[in-house]
Amino acid sequence: MKLITNINEMRQFSSDAKKAGKSIVFVPTMGCLHEGHASLLKKGRKLGDILVMSIFVNPIQFGPKEDYALYPRDLKKDLALAEVNKVDVVFNPLAEEMYPDNFQAAIEVEKLNNHLCSISRPGHFKGVATVVAKLFNIVKPDIALFGEKDYQQLVIIRRMVRDLNMDVKVIPAPIVREKDGIAMSSRNIRLGIEDRQTALLISKSLKRAKKLFDEKERRSNMLISEVKSILSSDTRLRTEYVQIVDKDSLKDVSLITGSAVLAVAAWVGEVRLIDNIKLYI
Ligand code: PAF
Numbered sequence: 003m004k005l006i007t008n009i010n011e012m013r014q015f016s017s018d019a020k021k022a023g024k025s026i027v028f029v030p031t032m033g034c035l036h037e038g039h040a041s042l043l044k045k046g047r048k049l050g051d052i053l054v055m056s057i058f059v060n061p062i063q064f065g066p067k068e069d070y071a072l073y074p075r076d077l078k079k080d081l082a083l084a085e086v087n088k089v090d091v092v093f094n095p096l097a098e099e100m101y102p103d104n105f106q107a108a109i110e111v112e113k114l115n116n117h118l119c120s121i122s123r124p125g126h127f128k129g130v131a132t133v134v135a136k137l138f139n140i141v142k143p144d145i146a147l148f149g150e151k152d153y154q155q156l157v158i159i160r161r162m163v164r165d166l167n168m169d170v171k172v173i174p175a176p177i178v179r180e181k182d183g184i185a186m187s188s189r190n191i192r193l194g195i196e197d198r199q200t201a202l203l204i205s206k207s208l209k210r211a212k213k214l215f216d217e218k219e220r221r222s223n224m225l226i227s228e229v230k231s232i233l234s235s236d237t238r239l240r241t242e243y244v245q246i247v248d249k250d251s252l253k254d255v256s257l258i259t260g261s262a263v264l265a266v267a268a269w270v271g272e273v274r275l276i277d278n279i280k281l282y283i
Contacts, residue, residue, distance in 0.1 A: 003084060004091045009100070009140055012093050016054075016142040025050035028143030028170075030134060033057040034074040035083045038178040038186035042147045043087035045175050049145050055084055056093040056137055062101065063129030069272070074188055093141060100136065108132045111158045111165070117252040118154045118265055119276065122242055130155055131162050143170050151177045151185050153263055153278045157252060177277070179205065185277045197270045200238045204266055207232035208279040211264055215281045220258045222246040225281075233268060242267040242274070246281065258283065 006012045016026055027050035029042045039055075046053050057080055064070035077094065084092050109131040120127055138146065148156045160172050178186045183205035184198070193201055207229040214225055229244045247254055249261040258281055265278040 003081070003089055005081065006091055006093050007095060009095055012091075012095075012140050013142075015091060016140070019052050020142060024052050025144045026052045026054055026142060028137070028141050028146045029053070029055045029089075030137050030146065030148075031055060031057055031080075032059045032073065032188065033080045034076055034188035034191070035080045036178075036186045036188060036190075037180075038149055038151065040083060040087055041178050042149060042175050043084070043089060045173070046145070046147050047088050049147075049173070052090045053088065054091045054093060054141050054143065055089045056095075056141065058093075058095055058097075058100065058133070058137075060100075060129060060133040061097055062132060063126050065123055065125060068123070069189075069274075072192070074191055093137075095140075100133070109135050109162060109166075111161045114154070114158050114161055114252055117247060118243065118245060119267060120154070122267070127155065127158050131158060134159055135162065135166075135168070138168055138170055145171045145173055147173050147175055149177065150174050151187065151277065153265060154252060157250065183209065185275075187275065189273050189275065192273045193270060197238070197273065200236045201268075201270045201273075201275055203233055203236055203239055204268055204275060204277045208264060208266065208277060212279050212281065215258070222254070222256050222258060222262075225264065229264070229266065233266070238270060240269040242269060249280070249282075 027046040029046050031039055059073050061070055108128050110128045111131055115127050148159055156174055163172055182202055184202055211225045211229050226244050233239055233241045244266050246262050246264050249263050255262045261282040263278050264281055267276045
C-alpha cells in the first residue's frame with residue numbers, strides 16, 4: 003500500500019494508472035475509520051483495478067463553532083484498516099496544500115442545500131462539494147463510493163456530478179449499524195456509556211417508524227410524531243430535526259406515495275448525530 007501526501011504525486015499516480023488502462027475506484031473519508039468505511043472499501047475493491055482512499059479532515063466543511071479541532075484523528079489505525087481492506091493508495095494531503103493562501107473557489111449545489119442539515123450547518127455542503135470536486139480532480143476516479151448515512155451529502159454529490167458533467171460514477175452504500183442498531187459514525191467514539199444509551203433512541207425511533215410504514219401508515223405527520231415522542235423520552239437528547247423528504251429533491255413529503263427518506267439529526271451532549279431510513283413503496 004502506498005501513502006501519498008502530495009497533490010502532484012497523486013495526480014501523477016492516477017494519470018499513469020489511467021495510461022496503463024487501469025480503472026480507479028475512490029473512497030473519500032475524513033479518517034477515524036470504522037466498519038462503515040470498511041464496507042465501502044470492500045465494495046469498492048470489487049469494482050475496479052486500483053482502490054484509492056483519501057483521509058482528509060476538510061476544514062472548510064466545519065462551521066466556526068463546530069468540532070473541527072475535536073474531530074477524531076488516528077492515522078496509524080486508519081492505515082492499518084486500509085491495509086486490511088486492500089487499499090492500493092491512501093491519499094492524505096495537507097490542509098495547507100489543499101487550501102493555499104487566497105484560495106477562493108467554491109461549488110454550491112443550490113436547492114438541495116436548503117434542506118435538512120443545511121439549516122443548522124449553512125456552509126457545510128458547500129465545503130463538502132468543493133473538497134469532493136478537488137479530490138475528484140486530483141484522484142481522477144472512474145467510480146466513487148459514498149455512504150447512505152450522510153444521505154443529503156450523497157444526493158448533493160450526485161447532483162454536482164450530473165450538473166457539472168464530471169466523469170465519475172457515484173455509487174451509494176447502505177448504512178452499517180453496530181449490533182445495538184446505532185449507525186456507525188466516527189463521532190460515536192465521543193459518546194460515553196450513558197450517552198450511547200441515549201443515542202440508541204435514534205435508531206429505535208426510525209425502526210418503529212419503518213414498522214408503522216410497513217403496516218401502511220403513509221401520513222408523514224403520524225410517523226414524525228411517533229419518532230419525536232420516542233426521542234423526547236430522554237431529556238439528554240436534543241432533537242434538531244425529524245423530517246420525511248423526497249429521496250431526490252429532499253423536499254418535505256406530507257403523504258408518502260413514492261420513495262421517501264425519514265431523516266433525523268439530534269444532539270447527545272456535544273455530539274451531533276444523524277441517521278435515516280428509507281421509506282420506499
Ligand atoms: O463523508 C465524509 O467523510 C466527508 O464529508 C467527505 C465526503 C470525505 C468530504 O470531506
